[in-house]
Amino acid sequence: MPAWVFLAALSAVFAGLTSVLAKSGMKDIGADLGLSVRIVVIFGLVAVQFFAGQGVKDLPALTGRSALWLAASGVTTTLSWLLYYRAMKLGPVSYVAIIDKGSILITLLLSVLILKEPVTPRLLGGAGLVIAGLVVLGWK
DSSP states (O other): OOHHHHHHHHHHHHHHHHHHHHHHHTSSSOHHHHHHHHHHHHHHHHHHHHHHSSHHHHGGGOOHHHHHHHHHHHHHHHHHHHHHHHHHHHSOHHHHHHHHTTHHHHHHHHHHHTSOOOOOHHHHHHHHHHHHHHHHHHOO
16 A cells, blocks of 8 residues: 555545534534634644754745745645534534535546646546445435
């Protein structure tokens, strides 16, 4: 198994835990405070990883263009997380997570349009199955 597949699968496990843990932690507080606590923890852990790992050594390779793309990603991540936490606070996490996973389809589309990744029958079939899964799981 390629390392990236293992890492992506492990990421999915942690992503699944994230929503349930967050919803449990927001019982008596607002979504913004819940997200703020999460972000402080994330920042601390990423900072440790950055200084202990390869991050500092990679710093000279950071270009203005790369920084701009990463900053744009930071803005979209922030917006996504703010909206996700507010939706989780108001609704059932199982349904919020299902709708949020529709982002997979947006990612697939943008990866083809912007990154010029190839469209294959396997990709189209997988996207179709994701759509079917979202419809089945989200149908009330």
